[in-house]
Amino acid sequence: MFxxxxxxxxxxxxxxxxxxxxxxxxxxVDLANRSGQVKPVEQASAGKRPVTRERGSRxxxxxxxxxxxxxxxxxxxxxxxxxxxGRVPWSNMYEFALTATLAIVFIYLIVNIWADLRFLGVLITxxxxxxxxxxxxxxxxxxxxxxxxxxxxxxxxxxIVAVLATGFFTLSFGLSVVQLxxxxxxxxLAENLPSKTGFLGTLPSADRLENxxxxxxxxxxxxxxxxxxxxxxxxxxAWGRYWGWDTKEVWTFVIWVLYAGYIHARATRGWRGTRSSxxxxxxxSAVIFNFSIVNVFFKGLHAYSGL
Amino acid sequence: MKVALLLLLLLAVAAIPGSLFxxxxxxxxxxxxxxxxxxxxxxxxxxxxxxxxxxxxxxWFSAIYILLFISLIGCVLxxxxxxxxxxxxxxxxxxxxxxxxxxxxxxxxxNPKASKADAxxxxxxxxxxxxxxxxxxxxxxxTFSNAxxxxxxxxxGYLRETGNLVFHVALLGVLVAVGIGGGFSYxxxxxxxxGESMVNAKIDYDSFKSGRFFDDSTLPAFGVRFDSFDAxxxxxxxxNIAALGKATDYTANVTxxxxxxxxxxxxIKVNHPLRTEGAQxxxxxxxxxxxxxxxxxEGEVVYDEAVAFVPQDKNLTSLGVIKVPYGxxxxxxLRGFFxxxxxxxxxxxxxxxxxxxxxPLLTLDxxxxxxxxxxxxxVSAFALDTTNMRQLTGRAIDVESLELKPGQTVELPxxxxxxxxxxxxxxxxxxxxxxxxxxxxxxxxxxxxxxxLTSLFVPRRRMWVKAIAQxxxxxxxxxxxxxxxxxxxxxxxEEFVEKHRATx
Numbered sequence: 001m002f003x004x005x006x007x008x009x010x011x012x013x014x015x016x017x018x019x020x021x022x023x024x025x026x027x028x029v030d031l032a033n034r035s036g037q038v039k040p041v042e043q044a045s046a047g048k049r050p051v052t053r054e055r056g057s058r059x060x061x062x063x064x065x066x067x068x069x070x071x072x073x074x075x076x077x078x079x080x081x082x083x084x085x086g087r088v089p090w091s092n093m094y095e096f097a098l099t100a101t102l103a104i105v106f107i108y109l110i111v112n113i114w115a116d117l118r119f120l121g122v123l124i125t126x127x128x129x130x131x132x133x134x135x136x137x138x139x140x141x142x143x144x145x146x147x148x149x150x151x152x153x154x155x156x157x158x159x160i161v162a163v164l165a166t167g168f169f170t171l172s173f174g175l176s177v178v179q180l181x182x183x184x185x186x187x188x189l190a191e192n193l194p195s196k197t198g199f200l201g202t203l204p205s206a207d208r209l210e211n212x213x214x215x216x217x218x219x220x221x222x223x224x225x226x227x228x229x230x231x232x233x234x235x236x237x238a239w240g241r242y243w244g245w246d247t248k249e250v251w252t253f254v255i256w257v258l259y260a261g262y263i264h265a266r267a268t269r270g271w272r273g274t275r276s277s278x279x280x281x282x283x284x285s286a287v288i289f290n291f292s293i294v295n296v297f298f299k300g301l302h303a304y305s306g307l
Numbered sequence: 308m309k310v311a312l313l314l315l316l317l318l319a320v321a322a323i324p325g326s327l328f329x330x331x332x333x334x335x336x337x338x339x340x341x342x343x344x345x346x347x348x349x350x351x352x353x354x355x356x357x358x359x360x361x362x363x364x365x366x367w368f369s370a371i372y373i374l375l376f377i378s379l380i381g382c383v384l385x386x387x388x389x390x391x392x393x394x395x396x397x398x399x400x401x402x403x404x405x406x407x408x409x410x411x412x413x414x415x416x417x418n419p420k421a422s423k424a425d426a427x428x429x430x431x432x433x434x435x436x437x438x439x440x441x442x443x444x445x446x447x448x449x450t451f452s453n454a455x456x457x458x459x460x461x462x463x464g465y466l467r468e469t470g471n472l473v474f475h476v477a478l479l480g481v482l483v484a485v486g487i488g489g490g491f492s493y494x495x496x497x498x499x500x501x502g503e504s505m506v507n508a509k510i511d512y513d514s515f516k517s518g519r520f521f522d523d524s525t526l527p528a529f530g531v532r533f534d535s536f537d538a539x540x541x542x543x544x545x546x547n548i549a550a551l552g553k554a555t556d557y558t559a560n561v562t563x564x565x566x567x568x569x570x571x572x573x574x575i576k577v578n579h580p581l582r583t584e585g586a587q588x589x590x591x592x593x594x595x596x597x598x599x600x601x602x603x604x605e606g607e608v609v610y611d612e613a614v615a616f617v618p619q620d621k622n623l624t625s626l627g628v629i630k631v632p633y634g635x636x637x638x639x640x641l642r643g644f645f646x647x648x649x650x651x652x653x654x655x656x657x658x659x660x661x662x663x664x665x666x667p668l669l670t671l672d673x674x675x676x677x678x679x680x681x682x683x684x685x686v687s688a689f690a691l692d693t694t695n696m697r698q699l700t701g702r703a704i705d706v707e708s709l710e711l712k713p714g715q716t717v718e719l720p721x722x723x724x725x726x727x728x729x730x731x732x733x734x735x736x737x738x739x740x741x742x743x744x745x746x747x748x749x750x751x752x753x754x755x756x757x758x759x760l761t762s763l764f765v766p767r768r769r770m771w772v773k774a775i776a777q778x779x780x781x782x783x784x785x786x787x788x789x790x791x792x793x794x795x796x797x798x799x800x801e802e803f804v805e806k807h808r809a810t811x
Binding site: 141144146148151154214222225229232233234237238241243244245246247250251254258260261263264267268271286294300 | 312337740755
């Protein structure tokens with residue numbers, strides 16, 4: 001049926017992207033419908049409901065199921081790429097995008113067992129679809145063997161912890177964005193002003209969103225710390241120094257310091273709530289910047305072979 | 308906390324310019340290039356107070372992290388004292404009113420026949436059993452009693468604060484270890500041609516850098532002889548056209564001569580340095596070093612050396628320079644390309660299309676005149692300054708370059724003599740590093756991580772159980788207080804109440 005594993009991987013990727021697109025639409029429909037679900041009575045106490053194990057609307061359930069299905073295809077595409085290359089599928093920009101987005105969806109699905117974050121479905125499926133599309137169109141390269149510089153078990157460890165950290169940071173970012181919207185809405189409702197973002201009434205309160213964002217960010221921060229340490233050990237093995245302010249090292253450091261600041265903000269008077277959320281968003285922008293702009297336009301030792 | 312937060316954000320922002328401008332420590336060639344491209348701007352950016360080409364040792368960057376660490380010390384010292392006291396103290400007195408606390412639960416035991424004294428006895432037992440359960444869950448406990456009201460006050464999770472303090476002190480340790488390591492480290496680079504050796508001595512290196520406290524006389528004088536080089540490339544037989552010529556492995560086989568007189572066979576690979584006598588020897592680069600013999604018209608040898616050519620692409624098209632200052636009357640300079648597997652482009656120019664010696668060819672442009680090496684100004688061995696030289700062959704003057712295959716001899720123009728390409732050995736660049744404190748950087752980094760994990764995920768909480776003897780029963784109150792982020796507090800109280808109820 002397939003002439004090569006690579007062809008299978010590509011077909012699985014296209015299927016995954018198509019299903020993510022469908023999931024995105026269903027999640028969007030769900031959010032749009034939620035506006036109508038908040039009854040006037042409820043609106044007064046809106047935003048104070050805890051996250052409960054609700055089944056959710058039909059659109060939400062379909063959207064979430066599609067996300068799981070897309071994840072399975074996405075996983076098949078990534079594993080297929082690894083099999084056809086005969087190594088871990090993260091040695092160039094295309095493969096790294098494939099794996100990092102897989103980790104984002106994986107963390108999203110896992111965290112949903114613990115807390116209902118399906119309202120982030122639009123953001124997660126949208127973001128993943130965008131990254132996969134850009135990576136496929138701009139950064140696809142044929143399978144080539146690992147260059148000697150990347151041929152190390154640290155490649156496995158260093159990148160796994162990095163993508164897991166990215167997964168947690170992504171969820172924390174999404175929650176922080178919703179937190180900002182929710183706290184604005186709560187403020188307007190408190191002042192008896194109209195709020196157009198009715199769907200937020202069905203989502204957790206701003207406080208609850210902030211707590212969730214914080215907890216996910218600290219898990220991400222721990223993984224990011226491991227990324228730094230594993231990267232340093234590898235750098236010592238490969239380049240003779242554990243730290244040399246290579247552009248990628250600089251940005252990894254910047255991200256670490258930004259999240260350290262975010263964690264401190266929680267214990268700082270006047271910095272909880274909106275300011276914290278902005279910090280989380282800025283720190284996540286640095287994560288994305290590090291992955292995209294730094295990889296493509298900055299000169300450094302982390303240059304991917306032919307991207 | 309506010310100061311620490313602002314300094315952290317400032318540190319993050321201050322680190323960014325180092326990724327926008329080339330840094331002397333990471334990319335010296337980039338700095339030279341910038342200087343050549345923007346000479347006027349360079350002076351301004353390089354000078355105090357901008358120091359944009361040495362961001363991480365600049366005054367402003369140093370000021371930020373030193374202030375951050377001062378604020379860290381100022382914050383951590385009193386907390387260590389406080390924590391030390393807390394570790395030896397008993398939990399504080401049970402609050403009079405528990406209603407406002409987290410997880411507040413009331414459980415009434417009623418027995419209408421019981422007297423106040425009986426109830427008081429029951430209350431005491433209720434608190435005793437609560438204390439047993441709390442102790443088993445690793446709470447530190449103390450009990451109070453006052454006129455028929457018994458209570459136990461318990462606290463756990465001291466490790467959270469311990470971890471927090473360990474994290475911050477360990478970061479200080481990382482900074483100190485980085486500083487000490489930098490001061491006592493050295494780094495040397497040496498190009499070694501197949502069959503030749505290097506010695507770990509300052510004079511033998513092509514380039515050498517050391518920290519300000521490093522004493523050159525303490526260099527262990529071990530030696531490394533380069534015996535052979537194995538490179539594996541994706542060959543046409545592998546069937547992967549996209550990857551043709553890509554390297555999959557480099558191995559340098561060397562003989563190590565220890566300072567104790569020992570001699571051993573070793574291999575050095577990328578990612579697998581040779582570790583010996585506190586130093587690591589890295590395989591930094593490799594390429595071809597054409598071995599040339601130049602004779603004057605009388606047939607006397609005036610030059611006989613293997614010259615490392617710098618690879619320009621993945622197929623090892625390499626660029627090299629040969630300087631012959633003496634023996635030919637005029638000074639002679641040769642600039643040439645070496646193609647391991649020569650292929651001809653449509654334009655007629657040559658290129659290499661495979662990195663192994665399948666169809667090797669050396670082309671040379673010949674210059675005569677002043678090499679510019681007699682003025683005492685150090686010049687790069689890899690560059691030829693032709694400003695005071697006359698070109699004799701090459702595209703620029705439409706005279707065909709000299710072309711040589713291994714074993715061939717050709718005449719130099721204008722009867723200057725002959726040149727022979729004897730053979731094409733490989734060369735490797737070895738990079739020797741020593742940093743005595745790097746293991747301590749790792750130890751402190753791991754300690755910081757352990758501290759981070761406990762400070763973020765061990766919940767610190769207080770819990771209280773109060774039993775009040777009443778007429779005809781006992782009223783039991785449960786409550787807790789989170790100290791720091793504690794997502795599972797509510798559930799912990801519920802579970803405790805459940806467990807305690809079972810013992811009553």
